[in-house]
Amino acid sequence: xxxxxxxxxxxxxxxxxxxxxxxxxxxxxxxxxxxxxVLLGESGSGKTTLGRLIVGLERPDSGRILVDGEEVPYVGNxxxxxxxxxxxxQMVFQDPSSSIDPFMSVKEIVSEPLTKxxxxxxxxxxxxxxxxxxVGLDKSFLNRRSSDLxxxxxxxxxxxxxxxxxxxxVVLDEPTSALDASIQAQILNLLVKxxxxxxxxxxxxxxDARVAKFIADYVAVMYLGKVVExxxxxxxxxxxxxxxxxxLLSSVPTVGTRGLPxxxxxxxxxxxxxxxxxxxxxxxxxxxxxxxxxxxxxxxIENREVYCHIYNxx
Ligand code: SF4
Numbered sequence: 001x002x003x004x005x006x007x008x009x010x011x012x013x014x015x016x017x018x019x020x021x022x023x024x025x026x027x028x029x030x031x032x033x034x035x036x037x038v039l040l041g042e043s044g045s046g047k048t049t050l051g052r053l054i055v056g057l058e059r060p061d062s063g064r065i066l067v068d069g070e071e072v073p074y075v076g077n078x079x080x081x082x083x084x085x086x087x088x089x090q091m092v093f094q095d096p097s098s099s100i101d102p103f104m105s106v107k108e109i110v111s112e113p114l115t116k117x118x119x120x121x122x123x124x125x126x127x128x129x130x131x132x133x134x135v136g137l138d139k140s141f142l143n144r145r146s147s148d149l150x151x152x153x154x155x156x157x158x159x160x161x162x163x164x165x166x167x168x169x170v171v172l173d174e175p176t177s178a179l180d181a182s183i184q185a186q187i188l189n190l191l192v193k194x195x196x197x198x199x200x201x202x203x204x205x206x207x208d209a210r211v212a213k214f215i216a217d218y219v220a221v222m223y224l225g226k227v228v229e230x231x232x233x234x235x236x237x238x239x240x241x242x243x244x245x246x247x248l249l250s251s252v253p254t255v256g257t258r259g260l261p262x263x264x265x266x267x268x269x270x271x272x273x274x275x276x277x278x279x280x281x282x283x284x285x286x287x288x289x290x291x292x293x294x295x296x297x298x299x300x301i302e303n304r305e306v307y308c309h310i311y312n313x314x
Contacts, residue, residue: 021271023049025225031218033168036195036202038212038233040248041222044268047205050222051171054203055089056080067168087113087165094174096154100161102147106132109146110160117165131160134194152183156190163194169201176211188214209252213237221245224268224279231304241306244280278309286310 024046031037039047052058054065059074066072072089073080080086090113093099100109110128119127132141135156146154155175162170172191176184188211194200206212212219216233221242229242240246266283269275277294281287290309299311 022225023271024053027220027222027227029220029227029230031169031201031203033201034195034199035217036204036215037218037220038216039203039205039220039222040207040209040212040216042207042248042268044224044271045222046225047207047222048173049225051091051173051203051205054169055091055171056085057091085168087117088168089171090162090165090167090169091171091173092155092158092162092175095178096146096151096158097178100146100154100158103145105143105145106137106149106157107142109157110164112161113165127164128160131164134163134197135160135190150183151179152186155179155183155187159187159190159194163198163200166198167200169203171203171205173205174207175204177206177208184211191215209249213252221248224271224274226279226307227305228280228308229304229306235302235304241301241304241311242308243284243286243310247283278307 027046027050029037039050041047049058053060054072056065056072056075059076064071067085067089070084072085073083107125107128110131111124114124114127128142129139132138137153137156137160141149141153141157146157149157159175175191176187179187191202191204192215195202202215204212204215213233216237219229219231219233219236220227221229221236221244223244229236229240229245236245237249240249269279269282275282276292278284278287278291278296281291284291288309294309296307296309296312299306299308301311
């Protein structure tokens with residue numbers, strides 16, 4: 001269903017015969033304070049759109065996102081200005097080179113979320129210094145331009161900007177994938193440390209199952225805009241139920257195994273014309289006629305949600 005203005009846009013799209021694409025459809029997830037939910041999947045699975053919806057950067061056509069019982073407002077709405085959640089939801093983007101202005105100083109970048117909070121200069125500087133210290137940067141960085149920093153330092157600055165308002169929840173969109181392997185490990189360790197110290201709640205977006213294993217408390221595996229499996233990290237990684245999760249995890253090389261890791265056959269289909277039935281059937285070794293005709297219902301198996309016809313018979 002669409003509210004009036006959205007209906008107009010949808011009508012316009014339909015009249016022009018522009019295909020209507022559902023980037024995320026039917027996702028229903030819960031996350032406890034101080035824990036990490038990983039959204040895991042290949043590119044095109046809807047992870048980033050779901051992350052943007054969670055912090056109010058996108059507006060859902062239907063459904064709600066609640067943080068502490070409060071509905072997340074769209075940042076473009078007037079309701080956002082007076083919302084209790086203003087400043088409490090933050091996002092760190094994949095590539096710090098494009099998410100922060102190269103001509104701004106570190107001080108300007110980190111203090112940006114405080115600009116409309118009517119704080120004194122001293123209060124702002126105190127908060128900036130504290131945020132920099134938390135991410136392992138000292139005062140000597142204050143007046144440096146972000147273009148003079150390394151990729152790892154830029155990502156630390158982006159994280160400082162995200163935590164300066166002491167948020168309830170931070171969405172981290174592939175925060176390490178643009179960095180060298182050694183720097184990736186440093187940033188992941190920093191995120192774990194910050195979560196413990198500030199009791200942060202994370203939604204961590206990644207296509208990398210190794211990163212997911214390191215940081216996740218819960219995992220939602222996504223495929224073509226849908227959550228196909230959702231459960232605790234221990235359950236999902238130790239015994240993946242959905243065939244897509246199984247191939248995704250078996251494509252990760254592990255110490256002690258011989259031979260090459262398995263690769264997933266084919267590519268994620270286009271969201272413009274998704275396959276009928278289960279969207280994974282063109283790549284699934286277990287696909288049956290039922291899979292090609294009907295989208296699988298949700299099954300709960302020992303606290304895990306899974307969408308696959310294999311589990312229909314219990
Ligand atoms: Fe494979 Fe069918 Fe399960 Fe989809 S529903 S993952 S095609 S077995």
